[in-house]
Amino acid sequence: MTSGPVPREARPLPAAPWSTAAARRSRRRFRVLNLSAVMPLFVVVGAIVVARQAQTWQDVVVLGLGVVVVVVAFERWTVGEILRVAAPCLAVAAAVWPYGVFLTDGDAQGAYYALAVVGCLTVPQLPRHRAAAAIAVTAYVAVVGTLGPVVSGEVNATGLIVGVILPTGITAVLIGLMFPNKGFYDLAAELEETREREAELAVMRERMRFAGDLHDIQGHTLHVVKLKTALARKLLHTDTARVEQELREIYALVGDTITQTKELAYGQRKLNLTAELENARNLLEAAGIRVRVERRAEIDTPAIDLLAQVLRETTTNILRHSRATLARIELSRHGISVVNDGVEDGAPPKLRGLATLADRVSDAGGELTTRLEGGRFLTAAVVPAASPPARLPAT
Template identity: 30%
Template sequence: MVPLGPAALTRPASDGRYGSMGAVPTVARWWSSRTDPQRIDLYTRSSYYSTLVFVPVLLLFSVSPDWATSSTWQPLVLLGSSVVTTAACLVLTRRGFRDRTAGPDRPALLVALVAGLVTVLAALAATGAGPAPAAPWVAGLVSAAVLLALSVTVPTRPLVAGAAVTGVLAGAVTAAEGGPPATAVVVGASIGVAVGFFVTAFRFSVWILDVVLEMERSRAVQAQLAVAEERLRFARDLHDVMGRNLSAIAVKSQLAAELVRRGRDGAAEELADISRVAEESLREVRDVVRGYRRTDLPGELAGARSVLRAAGVGVTVTGEEDAVALPEPVQAALGWVVREAVTNVLRHSRASWCSVELHAVGGEAELRVANDGARGTETTWGNGLTGLAERLAAAGGRLSAGPDGDRFVLAATVPVGVPA
């Protein structure tokens, strides 16, 4: 036995003998970078594929204790046909996940059924003469694999009917092996019920996946509709402001041109009126743009609640009554904080809840936005938080942001009465 020195004791375990843990953070980042619908989709697919891959192994282990012959062709046929069945079922499953509205792939289904029948016959031949408890379960496993592949696209009722047919097939195999009728009925019923529960459980997971994907699409459509509605609102306001004035400018321009052409008086007055209407239009457009860009704190709090709920984030907002009483400069400064905080929650976290708290005590207004989407202990600020801190500093306020346990907290404080 060779003694270990201090260098050996302090040497890391990633020297090649025990492998390296460097891939674990990569896998964790790969998993955390996916959305919840993508995770559910990945989990559902992997459940199907891993279950189907183990079908040949389960068949061999279930039949091997009943082998009554020294010949090797029956086990080889059993293994080959079960592998073909599994491959055809994998093709059915893959194409079903690709397009669940197209129905099962008929050539792959035919191959799976024929190879499954060969598997059952090979199991009967491999078990020899006399009753073989494993033979009915081979029929059940093969039928379960085919029904599992079909469950991606086929509704529940046909799958339950297929499970009943599986029970009848298993009972027939038991009777063909020489088992008593009562035993055939019990075995067939047991296998049929087991296959029915097994297949409907997987079908339920596909239904959950469809519901989650539909909700994700609904949220995307809702966000697009909100953007379109805001564009229409702005276009409507701009049209209402500019339509009448531009029409007046066009009419007065034509009138001034006609007066000049005919050499009559009044053209100068019309041109002066055109200048006045143009200046008025410019002022009204600036008012529209200013109102569009203005940050109203009560409106920002209501918008934050609506946007976060639309994104599936549970949100609580407190202190809205204090927001109404704050001076307009303070509302503007804290309104930018709400916008940036909500943007960070939606873009840079996987939060399931978010709380927005506003307090105005002791001559200061404090806004705290917390969520449970903190990742690690990274505290580097991006351009958004940096610009927000500069905006608050100009108003005499301060900003802090960073993880607090399993939460991420953004806090902003602005003195009441200091211009923003």
Template identity: 40%
Template sequence: MSMLSAIAAIAPLSIVGVALTARSWWEGLTMAFGYLLALGVLRAWSLDGYPRHAIFALAFTAATWTADALRGTTFIGFVPLALVGGMLLLRTGRWRIWVGFFAIGVAAIGASGFAFRSPTWILFASYVVVPLIGTLFVFGVILTCEQAWLIARRLERAKQTEADLAVARERVRFAGDLHDIQGHSLHVIKLKAALARKVIRTDPDRADAELGEIRRIADETITATRSLAYAHHELNLVAELENAKRLCEAAGLTVDARFDGDPGAAAHPLLAQVLREATTNLLRHAHPTAVSITASPVAVEVANDGIGEATEMSLRGLARLRERVENADGSLHITRTPERFVVTARIPASSADQMKEMT
């Protein structure tokens, strides 16, 4: 809402009042010029301070109201002064104190005309009571318009901030997904490259097979990254379970991996991401000898006997996934004991069905 609403709310009634009470054309012209000055102040309105011509507008409107009061021409002449003065009062920072004094001052100017003519109850009401109450009313309209303007501007800024946060959240989500894809694949490539180097002299065929696996994983990573960029990437829990099993076996670990339930049943993609992140973490940080992986359409559990300490860096990916799992009406728990480290994630089948419908 613009501060020009104050003029739109007050000026028409005042113009009608001037037309009914003015005794000559020049009185109406003077009032019109006062309204133009008030309009100029409103157009230059800001929260930073006074418009440059505001003091001139205040002096001119005060002079015209004084002339009207002394000559007894029109008691509506206080309105431009009330408009300009009310706007300036809002910039004092202590308008609650000064607004009363300002209204009394406007009424006092109206009472100055009694020095040249005898006061009556009608004149007193017209030149003192009406300007006093009218000034307070005008200030109330200006204050209401400014508050509405401020609220509208804050809402606009809040919407912009919300949009910026949505973009930032999407960037964080994309970065997290990219980390899951690239980090996991690069770690697998690192392990297989080390294995190929180890057996290249003693078992060239095994080394060649590992190098072929490295190329396959690199191709899959490129495809997954491209799919992620176009929002088509989605992990499969059964395939990820088999991939985790092969990875742990390649690292020389004892693996017990099983899928409970129908492998064709829809499972939420986040379960596969939890499995991938947990597998990458245990290989990178835990140094286990045995790993147990249990998956189903609604849950996944990864346990290992690693004794490595879980650092903040190693758990950051799981913490990010926990928030996403909870947003899908699921849960992710981490259990640590001196002998075992267990990651358990559960997402109801209804969430998986909704995800499938959306895709």
């Protein structure tokens, strides 16, 4: 047995809107509401029709059968499976109507009740040709109702009104009203699906944010540990004091990373921009990169932790993707920019961490930009400034 792409003809059709979990929940709620509020009404009206118009036990059986198909069709309609019983229910209802017109001794014009109800439940649910089906059902009621007085030879205004106009009009109105009703159900299903989809997207975004933060923590730490380990190995036989210092810093860094990972897992992680700035300076200088820090203004933004993350990710990128000898870090009132040299002209490296941060900065109402020009790489992030405190009204 070989495997391969599934032919288009063999692929399953997309699920109907009501087949999703959210739609099924909505359908269940509507089902309970309809069964408790509308079903008794159908049964009572059907019982009145049978009691008022049946003259013999045969009439009771036939007209009662019409009430039964109404109940069956409505119950199936509430679960979205009306089309499974549409043909037999329509056939029975269509037979009850001429029976009431031609074969009953008394006034049995209410025999159209079953066809009107089953038709209004079935026709709007058809996958196609709904308008044609609605016209066909209405025309059938009108034709049968017209033939009754003609066959009996009792054509008069009252007979036409009771036997033709009234049944035809009620059937047309019921079917017509069910079309917007179907639209209401479809809209409710779409709203449920949209709400469920938004919840899934929120979970996905949170997972991506968590993965990005975890990458920032672990990637940054591992790269720094690698750098410090290489330095300690190089100085192992010449400067044991420096080696011991580097090992202490590695130990402290790993412990701090474990703490940050726990804080991230419990949603308590907050980066300190001042600490990240000092950390970036130490790391870059340890790698032989001169660092210049310019503070043009004090940071005044509620998204200061995002700026700290941008600085951390940028520091990691400088160490990993460049041969920098100089890095300039500039802080403004609500932004930060980092420029480093040692980058070859051409296609810039793919910086996935910064791409993820760009989305988060954008969600916060800011903007993160990167630019490569003349062997220098610029990373700049701007976030909204803090809102000024509201002034109290003068007293």
